[in-house]
Amino acid sequence: QQLIFASGNRHKAEEIEAALPNGFRITIMKDAGITEEIPEPFDTLEANSRHKADFLFTRLQQDCFAEDTGLEVEALHGEPGVKSARYAGDGRDFEANIDKLLTHLQGIHNRRARFRTVFSLIRNGKLYQFEGICNGTILEKRTGTGGFGYDPVFLPDGSNRSFAEMTMEEKNQFSHRKKGLDQMIQFLQQ
Ligand code: ITT
Ligand code: NA
Numbered sequence: 001q002q003l004i005f006a007s008g009n010r011h012k013a014e015e016i017e018a019a020l021p022n023g024f025r026i027t028i029m030k031d032a033g034i035t036e037e038i039p040e041p042f043d044t045l046e047a048n049s050r051h052k053a054d055f056l057f058t059r060l061q062q063d064c065f066a067e068d069t070g071l072e073v074e075a076l077h078g079e080p081g082v083k084s085a086r087y088a089g090d091g092r093d094f095e096a097n098i099d100k101l102l103t104h105l106q107g108i109h110n111r112r113a114r115f116r117t118v119f120s121l122i123r124n125g126k127l128y129q130f131e132g133i134c135n136g137t138i139l140e141k142r143t144g145t146g147g148f149g150y151d152p153v154f155l156p157d158g159s160n161r162s163f164a165e166m167t168m169e170e171k172n173q174f175s176h177r178k179k180g181l182d183q184m185i186q187f188l189q190q
Pocket of ligand 2: 040085
């Protein structure tokens with residue numbers, strides 16, 4: 001099956017491609033001719049995820065999906081959450097985002113956090129959503145050089161290495177994205 005992915009984030013596409021079972025292929029929206037950034041005007045992952053998929057479906061009238069991801073930190077009442085990409089400002093500067101997160105958590109003992117991903121699939125014109133969660137803790141400082149976004153400061157439960165110290169295949173054994181993707185794939189295989 002062929003699905004178009006409403007995302008401009010190549011890291012997401014790479015992780016998803018690495019996890020796809022045989023028989024599935026994704027095309028990123030840029031390769032389907034959609035080059036602009038899709039706005040994310042809403043205040044929940046669910047609504048923004050849906051909006052991205054709707055946007056692409058309106059343009060292409062083909063089966064497609066999107067995902068919206070947020071890092072939800074317990075001591076910060078769920079922040080940065082839906083604002084994860086622009087936590088430190090509109091520049092989408094992930095170094096500045098991590099700096100802001102570590103600053104806000106300075107001296108705070110509760111480092112519990114989770115990544116949450118909401119997939120939105122539009123299939124035959126109908127919307128389906130799937131969630132994936134990865135629980136963990138925020139490290140005191142960056143470790144590792146792999147991955148993207150907040151990976152250098154996220155330690156998933158059950159691992160002694162941050163996401164940035166893992167290969168993509170290792171990250172996929174823990175990740176929010178993989179868990180959500182598995183549910184979407186299972187649905188598509190029914
Ligand atoms: P889209 O085009 O798919 O919207 P995006 O990068 O804007 O790509 P989001 O709107 O979902 O993605 O913003 C989530 C941000 O959270 C993203 O830019 C990263 O900085 C961060 N993030 C998402 N998934 C992550 C992961 O697996 N590990 C670390 N950081 C992640
Ligand atoms: Na986005």
